[in-house]
Amino acid sequence: MPGTELYNRIKAEIDTIQVVDMHEHHLYTEEDFLKLNVDFAIMLFQYNSDDLLSAGMTIPNFQEFWDTRGFVLRIDGSILSLEEKWSYIKPYWENVRFTGYGRAVLHSLKKLFGIEDLNDSTFRNISDKIVSLMKPSIYSKIFKGLCGFKYVLNDIDTMVAPGAFERMDRNIFHFVARFRHFTHVHLPGGIEHLENKFDRTIRNIDHLLDALDNQFDRWKQEGRIALKLADAYLRDIHYEDSTRDEAERVLRRIYTPRKHPVYPETLSLSESRPLENFITHRVLDRAEEQNLPVIIHTGIQTFPRNILGNSRAALLTNLFLKYPKIRFHLLHSSYPWMKEAACLAKQFPNVSLDLTWVQVIVPEGAREGLSHMLDTVPINKIHGFGGDYLVPFNVWGSLEVARENIAHVLADKVKTGHMTETQAVDIAWKILNRNAQEIFTFDNQV
Ligand SMILES: [Zn+2]
Structure with missing residues (x-):
């Protein structure tokens, strides 16, 4: 059905609707949210982290990972660098990228940054672009x-x-x-x-x-x-x-x-x-x-x-x-x-x-x-x-x-x-x- 003219016409009409978002959990005021350190992992910390764990990944410091919105991932007590974090997550991401949660991430990356995929050649760029988005409003x-x-x-x-x-x-x-x-x-x-x-x-x-x-x-x-x-x-x-x-x-x-x-x-x-x-x-x-x-x-x-x-x-x-x-x-x-x-x-x-x-x-x-x-x-x-x-x-x-x-x-x-x-x-x-x-x-x- 997607790709047909009928679908495209209905989708285009739906895109114009001022949606009422029935449910969110935005706990931070914007002022506090902007104080967070962020990188590509903020796209994966919630729901996608459920999938990553389900795929076999371990997050030893889960509460800290959660509280920092995916920024701090510790293995054997050491905080992983951006590159280390990507290397650690990557094999699991490959297993979960096709779930609905993964699809939402890929849609957002494309819309927010014009980036088609989360992979070896984009995780740094995505991290930089997320940091640059962290501005008032x-x-x-x-x-x-x-x-x-x-x-x-x-x-x-x-x-x-x-x-x-x-x-x-x-x-x-x-x-x-x-x-x-x-x-x-x-x-x-x-x-x-x-x-x-x-x-x-x-x-x-x-x-x-x-x-x-x-x-x-x-x-x-x-x-x-x-x-x-x-x-x-x-x-x-x-x-x-x-x-x-x-x-x-x-x-x-x-x-x-x-x-x-x-x-x-x-x-x-x-x-x-x-x-x-x-x-x-x-x-x-x-x-x-x-x-x-x-x-x-x-x-x-x-x-x-x-x-x-x-x-x-x-x-x-x-x-x-x-x-x-x-x-x-x-x-x-x-x-x-x-x-x-x-x-x-x-x-x-x-x-x-x-x-x-x-x-x-x-x-x-x-x-x-x-x-x-x-x-x-x-x-x-x-x-x-x-x-x-x-x-x-x-x-x-x-x-x-x-x-x-x-x-x-x-x-x-x-x-x-x-x-x-x-x-x-x-x-x-x-x-x-x-x-x-x-x-x-x-x-x-x-
Ligand atoms: Zn809820």
């Missing part, structure tokens, strides 16, 4: 200029440095809110953190719920436009309707070990589960009252080694039933269970699907999933793009892969007579722009 240059986004929904809570949220550029980013500081109070310092943040003692469930109400007031003042739940990285996403008594018992147990400083243990995730469930349901009560959409990570997790089955969207069915007024937004459309997610979106008026990140995790699967959704799900509940990146450079490449996928599927639907070309272009506008503006109140920015 880089964020607006990429998000507004290059990608032409109308809005960017940024998910940074739990990962961002203190004080950075307040300094983020509101002309570029809108924000979701995470509530793990309430559901994970069993972790060391969890209660104390909330006590400091809300300037009150917390000794029982009423205190905790009072602080939660205070948090919702603050989120409103900050203009947060949705809640975000990313628990699929830590537990299964089935939230039993645990009782207040069960939650209270957990909360009391949190204090019991602390009465004995020689036993610094805390509760495990499974022991604290009733409290976590209870608080999650109370958060959803508030979300329903305040008409806040709830974005939930469903499907494959990033970073190698996790429990895929924890992330399956069908585990959320009790929430879809209990909270009919909440718009549940299934991030990543529960890949690899996209067909199951499409059934859920068909069955439940309050469930929508989002192809964020899936477009590059598996371009072929995203096309199959979108085609299936268009046959199954009302088009007002399909959302076509979110980059899900921590640095801006691969966002354009990811957007381009998404545009290709969407053009491919729509051209196919036109060719088989399921819709006209005009209808296909209208659908592209809906899934890349209009649907998001119907569900999320982007104009509430503070």
Whole structure:
């Protein structure tokens, strides 16, 4: 289908759409981002590093590699030079360059620098050109200029440095809110953190719920436009309707070990589960009252080694039933269970699907999933793009892969007579722009 006149015409129309980017993780203010040391490896540090690890590469200093956005790679304790780093990564890159993540990198290199490939003769030049891009206005240059986004929904809570949220550029980013500081109070310092943040003692469930109400007031003042739940990285996403008594018992147990400083243990995730469930349901009560959409990570997790089955969207069915007024937004459309997610979106008026990140995790699967959704799900509940990146450079490449996928599927639907070309272009506008503006109140920015 790519290369045909029909595809080219639809792709050209899609390229003009001011896309709403449904999901990013840009944790640095631009000022802090520009302080980073960078080279070619910043193109590979996220997602592509998952593929590199999957291909057999080791990153002994993973946390440092992560924190420096791919700049510092240590082998046997020594930091590799630019040349050494390329030699180390190269054989693995050759094995991962054809994945969707690799495709996004190559698209971005071409668009940003006019360079066709990452290889022996380009890694130095790419590194120099990335350094030369690190100038003021880089964020607006990429998000507004290059990608032409109308809005960017940024998910940074739990990962961002203190004080950075307040300094983020509101002309570029809108924000979701995470509530793990309430559901994970069993972790060391969890209660104390909330006590400091809300300037009150917390000794029982009423205190905790009072602080939660205070948090919702603050989120409103900050203009947060949705809640975000990313628990699929830590537990299964089935939230039993645990009782207040069960939650209270957990909360009391949190204090019991602390009465004995020689036993610094805390509760495990499974022991604290009733409290976590209870608080999650109370958060959803508030979300329903305040008409806040709830974005939930469903499907494959990033970073190698996790429990895929924890992330399956069908585990959320009790929430879809209990909270009919909440718009549940299934991030990543529960890949690899996209067909199951499409059934859920068909069955439940309050469930929508989002192809964020899936477009590059598996371009072929995203096309199959979108085609299936268009046959199954009302088009007002399909959302076509979110980059899900921590640095801006691969966002354009990811957007381009998404545009290709969407053009491919729509051209196919036109060719088989399921819709006209005009209808296909209208659908592209809906899934890349209009649907998001119907569900999320982007104009509430503070
Ligand atoms: Zn994400």
